[in-house]
Amino acid sequence: MNLIFNLKQSTANCINNLYSIQLQPEQVLVNATKPEFEGDYTIVLFAFVKQLGKSPEVLGNELGEAMLAAMPGIITKFNIVKGFLNFTISNAYWFDFINATTPDNLLPAAKHPRKIMVEYSSPNTNKPLHLGHLRNNFLGWSIAEILKLQGNEVVKTCIVNDRGIHICKSMIAWQLFANGATPNDTKQKGDHFVGDYYVKYNDAYKAEVTALVASGMTQELAEKEAPIQKAAQAMLLKWEQGDPETIELWKHMNSWVYEGFNTTYKKIGSDFAKTYYESNTYLLGKELVEQGLNKKVFYQKEDSSVWIDLTADGLDEKIVRRKDGTSVYITQDIGLAEVKQKEFNTDASIYVVGDEQNYHFKVLKLICQKLQLPAADGIFHLSYGMVELPTGKMKSREGTVVDADDLVEEMIAISKEKTESLGKVSEFSQDQLTELYNTIGLGALKFFLLRVDPKKKMVFNPEESIDFHGFTGPFIQYTHARIKSILRKTGTDINLVASELLPLEKQLAIELSTFPDVINEAAETLDPSKVAIYTFNLAKLFNTFYAELSISNAESEEKKHLRIKLGILIAATLQKGMSALGIAVPEKM
RNA sequence: GGUUCGGUAGCUCAGCUGGAUAGAGCGUCAUCCUUCUAAGAUGAGGGCCAUUGGUUCGAAUCCAAUCCGAAUCACCA
Numbered sequence: 179m180n181l182i183f184n185l186k187q188s189t190a191n192c193i194n195n196l197y198s199i200q201l202q203p204e205q206v207l208v209n210a211t212k213p214e215f216e217g218d219y220t221i222v223l224f225a226f227v228k229q230l231g232k233s234p235e236v237l238g239n240e241l242g243e244a245m246l247a248a249m250p251g252i253i254t255k256f257n258i259v260k261g262f263l264n265f266t267i268s269n270a271y272w273f274d275f276i277n278a279t280t281p282d283n284l285l286p287a288a289k290h291p292r293k294i295m296v297e298y299s300s301p302n303t304n305k306p307l308h309l310g311h312l313r314n315n316f317l318g319w320s321i322a323e324i325l326k327l328q329g330n331e332v333v334k335t336c337i338v339n340d341r342g343i344h345i346c347k348s349m350i351a352w353q354l355f356a357n358g359a360t361p362n363d364t365k366q367k368g369d370h371f372v373g374d375y376y377v378k379y380n381d382a383y384k385a386e387v388t389a390l391v392a393s394g395m396t397q398e399l400a401e402k403e404a405p406i407q408k409a410a411q412a413m414l415l416k417w418e419q420g421d422p423e424t425i426e427l428w429k430h431m432n433s434w435v436y437e438g439f440n441t442t443y444k445k446i447g448s449d450f451a452k453t454y455y456e457s458n459t460y461l462l463g464k465e466l467v468e469q470g471l472n473k474k475v476f477y478q479k480e481d482s483s484v485w486i487d488l489t490a491d492g493l494d495e496k497i498v499r500r501k502d503g504t505s506v507y508i509t510q511d512i513g514l515a516e517v518k519q520k521e522f523n524t525d526a527s528i529y530v531v532g533d534e535q536n537y538h539f540k541v542l543k544l545i546c547q548k549l550q551l552p553a554a555d556g557i558f559h560l561s562y563g564m565v566e567l568p569t570g571k572m573k574s575r576e577g578t579v580v581d582a583d584d585l586v587e588e589m590i591a592i593s594k595e596k597t598e599s600l601g602k603v604s605e606f607s608q609d610q611l612t613e614l615y616n617t618i619g620l621g622a623l624k625f626f627l628l629r630v631d632p633k634k635k636m637v638f639n640p641e642e643s644i645d646f647h648g649f650t651g652p653f654i655q656y657t658h659a660r661i662k663s664i665l666r667k668t669g670t671d672i673n674l675v676a677s678e679l680l681p682l683e684k685q686l687a688i689e690l691s692t693f694p695d696v697i698n699e700a701a702e703t704l705d706p707s708k709v710a711i712y713t714f715n716l717a718k719l720f721n722t723f724y725a726e727l728s729i730s731n732a733e734s735e736e737k738k739h740l741r742i743k744l745g746i747l748i749a750a751t752l753q754k755g756m757s758a759l760g761i762a763v764p765e766k767m
Numbered sequence: 768g769g770u771u772c773g774g775u776a777g778c779u780c781a782g783c784u785g786g787a788u789a790g791a792g793c794g795u796c797a798u799c800c801u802u803c804u805a806a807g808a809u810g811a812g813g814g815c816c817a818u819u820g821g822u823u824c825g826a827a828u829c830c831a832a833u834c835c836g837a838a839u840c841a842c843c844a
Contacts, residue, residue, distance in 0.1 A: 209786080224786070642778090648791085648792040648793060
């Protein structure tokens with residue numbers, strides 16, 4: 179059931195029959211009719227007026243009559259205003275829609291289900307998660323859910339950046355300053371504990387550089403010569419050589435971090451079918467470099483480093499293997515793409531990664547295509563913008579990061595406070611209350627981060643903590659709870675009898691009918707904000723309806739049953755839409 | 768400098784496959800709880816859609832130039 183498509187199709191057919199002009203349904207523009215005009219859907223005639231050499235009035239009348247005949251029982255009348263042909267859809271059509279729709283068939287079955295990988299989260303093990311990671315995690319989860327609603331099979335993966343110089347920095351600082359302390363001793367989450375040593379490293383490094391400069395060294399030289407920096411580099415070398423003591427320390431500190439991450443993931447609801455570790459994957463891709471050399475996709479310079487020339491594609495030359503034979507970032511990613519493809523054999527692979535890596539992913543896809551890897555064409559980069567503070571970018575060194583755990587706790591605390599002050603859930607048990615606060619607090623946070631276009635950078639103002647009114651998660655959760663409360667009183671045992679729909683009832687039916695299109699569009703554009711906006715509009719429309727018309731005290735039994743059915747469908751749609759954002763909706767709040 | 772992305776109400780954002788009078792939320796002001804959950808609803812106010820030019824019956828939307836902001840152009844990941 180897709181009325182808009184049928185309208186386009188019929189219009190194309192009618193124009194073809196009337197004037198022998200071939201039109202694709204996609205060329206027909208169908209809009210919802212503006213409220214100030216009569217009708218439900220509007221076809222814009224201007225596009226055809228010129229081509230047919232007919233006035234909009236004449237064309238509108240001829241086309242309108244033909245459409246009446248083409249869609250009997252659906253289109254009941256039409257009118258023409260300037261170049262706009264407005265159709266009124268029959269009451270029976272919308273009544274049948276309400277009657278035939280159930281919470282279980284809100285979305286059609288998948289036509290071509292695919293197997294899709296979503297890689298997201300991808301943390302570093304030297305510092306705790308912050309607001310930017312939350313955007314990443316929520317986006318990744320949401321995209322996975324949206325794709326599942328479409329009927330696809332989804333495999334969620336995570337690549338952990340667990341090696342490299344930044345990890346060594348935390349390790350050195352721990353050796354120097356910790357006196358053998360563990361997260362247990364300081365009662366800290368492991369990721370915060372390790373993150374603190376990363377900060378301590380940077381403080382020590384800065385102090386050393388300042389001291390060296392004071393003793394007469396140039397800034398540039400001091401930055402290279404700072405002893406702690408040299409120690410970190412030496413440690414990286416030892417790590418790469420497999421020095422047992424270093425490896426042991428590395429494993430130990432990473433285990434603390436993972437414990438912390440797991441707590442956070444559990445709290446915010448992130449999970450993965452498979453986690454890859456860069457310490458295992460960083461040597462991948464070497465055989466592919468050899469293959470690429472043989473295929474002449476790559477070339478070798480005199481110093482024996484290996485490159486690819488992408489200038490023909492509008493990009494630069496890019497190194498894929500160092501002169502010492504080691505892999506670079508891009509090489510690993512090529513290797514990992516191949517490994518993932520072999521392991522899961524997916525039709526597509528979506529990488530949820532910040533937009534600072536746009537260039538990287540362009541190069542990655544291009545190289546994979548040139549190597550003719552099976553994974554190549556399925557690579558999609560879901561690029562999202564940074565979360566900024568009103569003062570600008572978050573910088574860990576300047577202490578301006580918004581910590582993920584802190585923010586989550588704050589949101590839950592606010593939801594607790596608000597819930598208590600409203601006093602509507604006095605009969606809840608302590609466990610139920612805890613769950614409710616989590617649901618609302620996380621709902622507010624997730625909705626806030628998902629309601630804007632992922633591509634765009636967004637501003638988060640910690641001073642004006644996230645809202646619970648208006649275009650927010652709690653507003654929609656509240657609307658859902660409100661409907662459920664009504665349905666508990668009226669019951670859901672209904673017997674639908676056809677009746678004339680009031681404008682608000684019809685509007686709700688129309689809004690409900692677009693849900694599948696919204697999910698499809700969100701899936702195609704990898705944009706959960708489309709779903710956020712839709713659920714908000716639906717909830718808002720229901721609230722208007724609620725203020726105007728009574729369900730339990732409806733004018734008649736037919737109306738009461740009809741509105742109960744609408745309530746059931748709206749609640750179910752809100753629930754599904756919000757679940758696509760990773761947000762639960764309470765029965766009561 | 769090259770490439771890419773952005774600039775819409777005081778603030779945060781929709782709208783951008785060209786269509787009727789540019790929309791929400793927050794904030795401000797004013798109304799509505801003896802009646803299904805007021806985390807709600809209704810109304811008011813708020814706009815040279817960065818600028819200039821072009822294409823078109825019609826431009827916030829497409830094209831060009833300019834201004835402003837961001838990312839990137841690493842043998843870091």
